[in-house]
Amino acid sequence: GESVGLHLPTLSVQEGDNSIINCAYSNSASDYFIWYKQESGKGPQFIIDIRSNMDKRQGQRVTVLLNKTVKHLSLQIAATQPGDSAVYFCADNNAGGTSYGKLTFGQGTILTVHP
């Protein structure tokens, strides 16, 4: 069945470093991916998305890379700050590009940023 997974459950970095969070997916038909940030006691918050016709997309301090050949995507956070500490999920929209809230989430990576 379709699954979206993460390589590492935890990531610890120093403030100012760059962070890279990885995600693997199994469904080669997946065409839309989203990264969410979830802070303790809060719901997931949209960070950035990417479609399968793109290899890279940049936002403010964040970059998502998509490698369709190996079915892998990553989230890069530049100059990581303590406020970036949270759980990060990759999610796959499995509705053929519609119903963008219909998501399959991975397990999540816990990012801890040390001052």
Next chain:
Amino acid sequence: EAGVAQSPRYKIIEKRQSVAFWCNPISGHATLYWYQQILGQGPKLLIQFQNNGVVDDSQLPKDRFSAERLKGVDSTLKIQPAKLEDSAVYLCASSPPQNTEAFFGQGTRLTVV
């Protein structure tokens, strides 16, 4: 713009009891989702509404879970009777008519003892 509102924030019940969660989506959002997030896992979709109609409830355990969105705005999710394994955070999310990103509420943390 007000976000997705959920209540209660926390609920503790005994197994075999009933419980209901309420969600008020962002104004104008036609699509509403309920997710279950077990501790240490990513959210799992339970049901999707489009206005007051069910689009997808394939992952909803219908023997004990039910959900409704009678007027196409607020929604309730009910569990009857609850089991220990239902302990989780129940998240509500909504999307605007043009079906862009989903916005999540803070969730209701349910503990079944």
